[in-house]
Amino acid sequence: MRPDSALPCNLDCERYILGSILLDDSLLIQISSVLIPDDFMLAKHRTLFRAMVDLNTRGSRIDRITLAEELMKRNELESCDGLSYLVSLDDGLPQIQNIDGYVRIVKDKSLLRRVIFSSQGLIDRCMAAEEEPRDILASAEDFLLKLGGSSQPNTLQTTGEIIEGVEGGINGLLSPRRTSGLTTGFHDFDELTCGLHPGNLVILAGRPAMGKTALALNIAHHAAVKLGQTVAVFSLEMSKEELISRLLCASARVDSHRFRLGYVNGDERTRLLRAANDLVEAPLHIDDASGSNLLEMHSKLRRLAASNPLGLVVLDYLQLMGGRGKFENRVQEISHLSRNLKLMAKELKVPFLVLSQLSRAPETRPGDHRPQLSDLRESGSIEQDADVVAFIFREEVYKPDHEDLRGKAELILAKQRSGPTGKINLVWLHNLTRFENMARPEAPKDYMAEAS
Numbered sequence: 001m002r003p004d005s006a007l008p009c010n011l012d013c014e015r016y017i018l019g020s021i022l023l024d025d026s027l028l029i030q031i032s033s034v035l036i037p038d039d040f041m042l043a044k045h046r047t048l049f050r051a052m053v054d055l056n057t058r059g060s061r062i063d064r065i066t067l068a069e070e071l072m073k074r075n076e077l078e079s080c081d082g083l084s085y086l087v088s089l090d091d092g093l094p095q096i097q098n099i100d101g102y103v104r105i106v107k108d109k110s111l112l113r114r115v116i117f118s119s120q121g122l123i124d125r126c127m128a129a130e131e132e133p134r135d136i137l138a139s140a141e142d143f144l145l146k147l148g149g150s151s152q153p154n155t156l157q158t159t160g161e162i163i164e165g166v167e168g169g170i171n172g173l174l175s176p177r178r179t180s181g182l183t184t185g186f187h188d189f190d191e192l193t194c195g196l197h198p199g200n201l202v203i204l205a206g207r208p209a210m211g212k213t214a215l216a217l218n219i220a221h222h223a224a225v226k227l228g229q230t231v232a233v234f235s236l237e238m239s240k241e242e243l244i245s246r247l248l249c250a251s252a253r254v255d256s257h258r259f260r261l262g263y264v265n266g267d268e269r270t271r272l273l274r275a276a277n278d279l280v281e282a283p284l285h286i287d288d289a290s291g292s293n294l295l296e297m298h299s300k301l302r303r304l305a306a307s308n309p310l311g312l313v314v315l316d317y318l319q320l321m322g323g324r325g326k327f328e329n330r331v332q333e334i335s336h337l338s339r340n341l342k343l344m345a346k347e348l349k350v351p352f353l354v355l356s357q358l359s360r361a362p363e364t365r366p367g368d369h370r371p372q373l374s375d376l377r378e379s380g381s382i383e384q385d386a387d388v389v390a391f392i393f394r395e396e397v398y399k400p401d402h403e404d405l406r407g408k409a410e411l412i413l414a415k416q417r418s419g420p421t422g423k424i425n426l427v428w429l430h431n432l433t434r435f436e437n438m439a440r441p442e443a444p445k446d447y448m449a450e451a452s
Contacts, residue, residue, distance in 0.1 A: 008112040009041035012092070013102040018048050019090030020099055025062035027099055028052055034103050039110035044080040051076070118143055134296070141299040182229060182311055182351060185222035187437050188424040192413055193388060196312065196351035200387040201342040203318075205356040205376060207363070210392045211409065212355045213238065214246065214433045216314050219353060221247055224284035229311025232285045232304060234297060236320035240288040244279070250434040251275035257431065283308060292321060294340050301348055310350040315341070317355035318382070335381040342385040356382060358391075369398050373414050389415040394428055409435060 017035070021028050032053055037046040051070045055062050064086045071077040080086070118140070125136050181195025196202055206212045217233075224231040235243055249256040252271035254264060264272065285304060289296070301313065315321070321337055338354075345352040358375045371391040376382050383389060391412040396405040411424040425438045 007041065007116065008109045010105050010109055011042060011045075013105045014040050014042065014045045015089055016093050016097070016102050017099070017106060018045060018052070019093050020097055020102070021052055021062060022064055022067070022086070022089060023093075025052075025056070028056050028062065031099065031103055032056075034107060035110075039106055041109065041113070044085070047071070047076050047080055048086075135293075138293070138296040138299055182223055183227065184219045185226065185437075186219075186411070186424065186426065186435070189390075189411055189413070192422050192424065193416060193419060196353065197387075198349040198351060199346040200351045201338070201345050201385055202351060202353045202388040202390070203356050203376075203382060203386040204353060204390050204392065205358050205371065206392040207358050207360075207371070207397075209397060210394055211428060211433075211435065212392055213316050214250070215392055215411075215435050216316060216353055216355055217243065217246055217433075218250060218435050220284065220312065220314050221251060221282075223312045224282040225251070225278050227311070228283065230283040230285070230304070230308040231312045231314065232301060232310065233287070233314045233316070234292060235286065235288045235316045236290065236292060237316055238288065240286045243286055243288070246433050247279060248272055248275050250432050251278065253432055253434075255431045256433050294321070294337065294344070297321075298344055301344070305348055305350075310348055313345070313348075313350055313352045315352065315354045317357060319357050338382045338385040342387075363398075369393075369395070370410070370412060371414075383415065386415065387417045388413070 017031060021031065035049070037050040037053070040046045040049055048067070048071075051067060051074070052062050055066060055070055060066055064083070068077060068083050068086055071080060077083070122136060122140050125131060126133075181193070181197035181200075183190045183195050204212055204216060213235075220231045220233055223229045233243065245259065246256065248254070249259050249272075252268065252275040254268045254272055258264060259268075259272075287300065297315075301310065304310065318334065318337060318341075341352055341354060356376060358371050361375045362369045362371045370393055373383050373389060376389075391410075391414055393410045393412055394405075394408065395410075396402065396408065399405055407428050407430070409426040409428040411426055413421045413424065415421065427436045427438050428434075429436065
């Protein structure tokens with residue numbers, strides 16, 4: 001490690017900042033919105049700035065006398081070189097102060113030091129060779145990405161600023177719209193939810209073979225091909241080749257089994273080529289890396305978002321993702337994952353469609369096998385963190401001999417933080433691995449009226 005004297009710093013600027021606050025304590029609010037105590041190189045400067053912040057928090061004025069008194073209470077005055085050093089803080093301070101410039105220099109030097117310390121830590125971890133290389137690389141990348149965005153803008157906004165930020169301003173906010181979020185292509189679901197909204201965590205759950213992956217791919221295809229939105233699909237279960245095959249067959253309406261066997265006629269081949277061209281042009285990104293964790297996923301999404309505004313993120317599926325660190329049990333680990341997926345969705349301002357397994361409870365429930373929120377496998381805080389929880393359910397799985405149930409599916413909206421719950425009827429085309437809207441014999445329901 002480099003000696004402290006060789007680390008990037010500007011001690012004069014640090015001293016000028018502290019001296020400026022002693023001359024005009026109203027500057028502290030402006031300065032503390034950018035700097036934290038650890039941004040100062042010298043330990044005594046960190047101590048002084050921390051004491052100033054504490055005085056301000058209590059509503060006390062900040063000058064040499066009050067600061068010295070505060071330091072004496074903490075038994076820290078001598079470690080800051082006594083009262084004489086407080087008196088000298090504004091020595092050499094330019095008559096026309098450039099406080100913004102001083103703050104920028106100190107912040108920049110602090111960032112450089114953090115990069116150096118992190119790099120040294122990475123070297124130590126690499127030399128120890130006790131972790132997977134990709135885990136070390138992912139954590140390094142995540143740190144640098146966060147470091148680059150560490151100067152957070154002020155997120156407090158007036159109601160006027162918020163309204164002005166809405167597309168179309170006040171008129172756009174007041175204009176009636178059936179869907180304000182990303183549409184899924186399933187009309188009744190879109191009307192019930194108003195679409196998938198940025199920052200929302202949407203859980204799509206179901207028992208095996210119900211069609212979770214098929215439904216998620218249908219939505220991803222609609223968002224990328226029909227709407228031109230950038231979509232990222234993380235598949236922890238199926239390979240990217242399998243996903244592409246499913247997307248092609250569903251889009252071209254070609255029997256997926258016959259496609260795998262190579263039995264396609266000329267017309268089907270033409271449709272497949274057309275569907276393939278659409279996929280090539282679409283901003284659809286697929287990652288099938290096994291054993292992916294949150295850190296890697298976060299880094300990949302931040303890189304993608306840097307060049308392409310994200311429209312939708314799909315994860316298939318939650319229980320296959322591992323959490324980094326030690327957990328007492330699987331429930332605690334899943335809770336950690338769901339909470340961080342919600343925070344990631346909020347940070348990236350994109351809806352997350354996360355697939356989840358259900359417990360065996362629906363199969364043991366007599367009579368009605370429809371899933372309930374309590375059936376979420378290793379649920380932990382999934383229900384709490386999710387903005388929307390939907391279950392895909394096909395009764396024909398439990399009653400294969402009932403012809404009247406063939407091809408019928410239900411999308412059960414069990415939770416919606418900002419709207420009503422309900423059930424949407426869909427059509428399941430098994431040979432195409434595709435869901436479609438069920439024909440509506442009547443006008444769409446007024447869900448808002450029902451909710452009220």
